[in-house]
Amino acid sequence: MIADAIKAGALMVVAALVQVSLASTIEVAEGHPDVVLVLVIGIALLRGPVFGAVVGFWAGLVLDVVSLETLGLTSLLLTLVGYFAGRLGDVTTKSSAHPSLVAVALGTIGFGLGSAVLHFMLGSTISAAEFFVGVLLPSLALNLLLAYPLYGLCRRIFQPEPRERREVSPAV
Amino acid sequence: MPRQRTARLPVLDAPARRTEGLSPRTTRALRARLVAAVLVLVSLALITVYFRESEDGTLHGAQRIGLSVAMPFEVAGERIARPFRDAWGWASDLVGAKDDNEKLRAEVDNLRQQVIQSQTAVSENERLRAELKFIDGPSFPSGFEGVTTRVVGRPPSAYSQEILIAAGSSSGIERNDPVVTKDGLVGLVTDVTSNGAQVTLLTDQSSAVSAVVLESGAAGIVRHGPSDTSALILDRVSKDELVEQGDLVITAGWRSGKLESLYPRGIPVGTVKSVGQQDVDLYKRIQVAPLVNFDSLAEVIVLVPKNR
Numbered sequence: 001m002i003a004d005a006i007k008a009g010a011l012m013v014v015a016a017l018v019q020v021s022l023a024s025t026i027e028v029a030e031g032h033p034d035v036v037l038v039l040v041i042g043i044a045l046l047r048g049p050v051f052g053a054v055v056g057f058w059a060g061l062v063l064d065v066v067s068l069e070t071l072g073l074t075s076l077l078l079t080l081v082g083y084f085a086g087r088l089g090d091v092t093t094k095s096s097a098h099p100s101l102v103a104v105a106l107g108t109i110g111f112g113l114g115s116a117v118l119h120f121m122l123g124s125t126i127s128a129a130e131f132f133v134g135v136l137l138p139s140l141a142l143n144l145l146l147a148y149p150l151y152g153l154c155r156r157i158f159q160p161e162p163r164e165r166r167e168v169s170p171a172v
Numbered sequence: 173m174p175r176q177r178t179a180r181l182p183v184l185d186a187p188a189r190r191t192e193g194l195s196p197r198t199t200r201a202l203r204a205r206l207v208a209a210v211l212v213l214v215s216l217a218l219i220t221v222y223f224r225e226s227e228d229g230t231l232h233g234a235q236r237i238g239l240s241v242a243m244p245f246e247v248a249g250e251r252i253a254r255p256f257r258d259a260w261g262w263a264s265d266l267v268g269a270k271d272d273n274e275k276l277r278a279e280v281d282n283l284r285q286q287v288i289q290s291q292t293a294v295s296e297n298e299r300l301r302a303e304l305k306f307i308d309g310p311s312f313p314s315g316f317e318g319v320t321t322r323v324v325g326r327p328p329s330a331y332s333q334e335i336l337i338a339a340g341s342s343s344g345i346e347r348n349d350p351v352v353t354k355d356g357l358v359g360l361v362t363d364v365t366s367n368g369a370q371v372t373l374l375t376d377q378s379s380a381v382s383a384v385v386l387e388s389g390a391a392g393i394v395r396h397g398p399s400d401t402s403a404l405i406l407d408r409v410s411k412d413e414l415v416e417q418g419d420l421v422i423t424a425g426w427r428s429g430k431l432e433s434l435y436p437r438g439i440p441v442g443t444v445k446s447v448g449q450q451d452v453d454l455y456k457r458i459q460v461a462p463l464v465n466f467d468s469l470a471e472v473i474v475l476v477p478k479n480r
Contacts, residue, residue, distance in 0.1 A: 017245050022253035026260050049204035057211040065238035066246060071231050072218025079215060083208040122223075 056082025
């Protein structure tokens, strides 16, 4: 568990640097690929909601620091994404070799909408059409493209846990 | 106090068991919710404090320290990423250049249309000036007014040597009014409406114009040639007359009592293209090349008699 935490922490630092220095420059319309988001979802799918939430919080914190964003903003969103992706992983793809594209799609949409709402509350606005067509759709497509390679990376670093046996009714 | 749950068993008379405490799954789910809730609260607290504190506050300071620690890695990452970023930028620029190319092509097409329209207007202006000069000049037939109009319809086939013009009886035009250009004779108005008229060209099989050769005064009738639709012949010229290639043929404009030619005298018809004669023929065989290009008529002048 501690080894996993150290690996995840280091991976998120590297991912945040890659996100800031490379991924944010890859622009399709107004959307960018989100390496950190996809990795958080991948780890959460493999390790469950607690680990997902903690990794999400840490990743958001690192991202906010290295990009000088409002501290806590990305942490809040990635914590929720990690938690819900972990819950989804518990019931679906915890040991699957394929990433749950549904999880990546839902995570991207949730993160995008949450980010828009939070930024709106903090005073930054963007038109709905520009957000959905220019930002969300390209980001969704790019993140889905990233899903397979990054989930493969996650599986190599964090070996999937064996699926626990379901509780059965006591013998009568 | 932990919640007690009763396990209901599907067997009658079996003793009901009560589990002590929560199941591991429930505990784990509750713990996950608790962790997530705590982290969300911490995040909200971070956001709140970050906004409320000054630029020199604790969180801002910590963030700056964190950034200064991460900065060398960011710089290194930026250097490593630069070739990929440049490649992406190049590809993006290429897509942008394609868009620019399409926009510029559309602009070129638009400008080309404008140039064509301008050139057409200039050409039309020059033609109209020339016709105006012709109308005001000494070669314009006396006793006539010129109605300059546009050709709006052309013969649908080579068998129909007629054109439609955009002026009719409302402009004073009547049947049998001669039609000319600055180059020469075109034909005769054969049908009129209020705002349009039909002109039968000189090259039509039904057209015939009494004409003379300007140089020798040899008289004859210009009419449609036997084969080529655009060719004219000067018929009924005696073999005694002297006609040479290149001579100018003009309308005769005869008058006999109350009768007079539909065409005024002196309108150029064409030039003599070839002259021939045989012993068995009564008249010379004279081919005339029309001065008017009947294939590219754009504007014509209808000669309306002043005394009508």
